[in-house]
Amino acid sequence: MGKFSPRAVAGALKKRPLPAENAFLNTESVVIRITSIRETVRRREKHGTDTPEELHETFESRNSMRSDIRRFIRKIPKAELHIHLEGSLEPELMFAIAERNGVELPYHSVAEVRRAYRFTSLQSFLDIYYEGMHVLLQERDFHDMTAAYLARAHADTVRHAELFFDPQAHTERGIPLETVIGGIHSARVEMENRTGMSTRLIPCFLRHLSADSAMASLEDILRFRDLITGVGLDSSEVGNPPAKFTAVFNRARAEGLHVVAHAGEEGPPEYIRQAMDLLGSERIDHGVRCIGDPELVERLKNGQIPLTVCHLSNVRLRVFDTMADHNLKRLLDLGLRVTVNSDDPAYFGGYLTENYLAAQEALNLEPDDILTLARNSFLAAFLAPEEKGRYLEELDRFVSLFPHTQRGKRQ
Numbered sequence: 001m002g003k004f005s006p007r008a009v010a011g012a013l014k015k016r017p018l019p020a021e022n023a024f025l026n027t028e029s030v031v032i033r034i035t036s037i038r039e040t041v042r043r044r045e046k047h048g049t050d051t052p053e054e055l056h057e058t059f060e061s062r063n064s065m066r067s068d069i070r071r072f073i074r075k076i077p078k079a080e081l082h083i084h085l086e087g088s089l090e091p092e093l094m095f096a097i098a099e100r101n102g103v104e105l106p107y108h109s110v111a112e113v114r115r116a117y118r119f120t121s122l123q124s125f126l127d128i129y130y131e132g133m134h135v136l137l138q139e140r141d142f143h144d145m146t147a148a149y150l151a152r153a154h155a156d157t158v159r160h161a162e163l164f165f166d167p168q169a170h171t172e173r174g175i176p177l178e179t180v181i182g183g184i185h186s187a188r189v190e191m192e193n194r195t196g197m198s199t200r201l202i203p204c205f206l207r208h209l210s211a212d213s214a215m216a217s218l219e220d221i222l223r224f225r226d227l228i229t230g231v232g233l234d235s236s237e238v239g240n241p242p243a244k245f246t247a248v249f250n251r252a253r254a255e256g257l258h259v260v261a262h263a264g265e266e267g268p269p270e271y272i273r274q275a276m277d278l279l280g281s282e283r284i285d286h287g288v289r290c291i292g293d294p295e296l297v298e299r300l301k302n303g304q305i306p307l308t309v310c311h312l313s314n315v316r317l318r319v320f321d322t323m324a325d326h327n328l329k330r331l332l333d334l335g336l337r338v339t340v341n342s343d344d345p346a347y348f349g350g351y352l353t354e355n356y357l358a359a360q361e362a363l364n365l366e367p368d369d370i371l372t373l374a375r376n377s378f379l380a381a382f383l384a385p386e387e388k389g390r391y392l393e394e395l396d397r398f399v400s401l402f403p404h405t406q407r408g409k410r411q
């Protein structure tokens with residue numbers, strides 16, 4: 001900003017107050033502002049930036065455009081396909097549940113819990129994650145945790161969510177699976193009745209435990225077959241390749257269940273191949289490490305195998321040093337079916353909208369990128385074709401109001 005003092009910049013920012021969070025999108029003003037900033041940028045490229053007025057104008061336009069894209073992200077209909085319910089347990093709720101259950105936590109305050117969320121790796125997170133879920137004992141606890149996540153997702157204009165949870169993490173503590181599923185299921189039914197938001201349940205096997213334990217868990221899960229859409233694989237990746245669970249996933253597929261697996265988060269591209277070839281995984285959770293294997297990238301692209309990317313999580317767990325280093329945009333530009341997800345939002349600093357916002361800001365995502373990500377989230381969902389069609393129509397209606405997106409222009 002060369003000639004501008006910080007005070008002048010702050011003054012320019014204050015001139016145009018941001019609209020209220022819940023304001024409806026004023027599409028006309030979005031288009032005008034985006035056109036205006038493009039013209040200003042063109043003028044700057046042609047003539048240079050001479051006058052303080054032009055600098056003011058550019059600064060204000062950038063600020064406005066930024067807030068418009070943020071509103072576009074907040075309002076666009078989207079699906080979330082990679083969310084661990086236990087990872088949505090906020091410290092406040094953790095304390096409330098601990099108190100009513102008489103469970104003692106190793107922390108004295110919410111602030112102390114949050115201070116503990118400084119992770120150096122996936123394992124350093126998992127240690128705290130498993131500790132946190134010890135407060136969950138009653139059906140009501142699982143209900144409240146699920147209801148809190150769904151309310152937050154609904155506020156983020158999530159229309160459809162596929163919910164992971166870890167049965168073994170609870171049954172190993174002596175909590176019956178009916179308690180876990182009962183609480184989760186009642187919360188999702190309430191939300192669906194109230195808002196029309198659809199959900200699916202995907203219990204995951206803990207890969208640091210044995211294949212026998214996973215098989216026993218699958219048999220337990222099959223008692224609730226009509227409530228379950230698929231199964232997944234999560235927890236400590238390195239040293240626990242998908243190959244370890246081939247028989248378990250064969251059995252799950254024979255029951256007609258969908259299959260997903262975490263692979264290529266910290267583990268090598270080979271784990272992604274195993275997830276597809278040995279487990280029959282229809283989506284890859286994370287999968288960001290595919291980039292080291294061009295042949296694999298080509299295969300993921302040709303098959304349009306969805307990747308459920310969780311970049312806030314990746315940065316917090318040091319898979320990437322900073323958001324600017326993340327390969328989400330690169331994967332998107334390569335033509336892979338990338339989706340954005342929050343993983344364990346209570347631990348990683350953001351729910352779905354925050355993940356979109358962080359990626360947009362750090363990687364300069366265009367409105368069309370945001371649209372592609374939202375569209376991919378519905379295309380990759382385990383929904384019946386007519387349900388998928390309904391969500392995609394809603395998305396198209398929303399986008400047709402935005403002529404600055406390529407898809408909007410075509411309409």
Ligand SMILES: [Zn+2]
Binds near residue numbers: 082
């Ligand atoms: Zn995950």
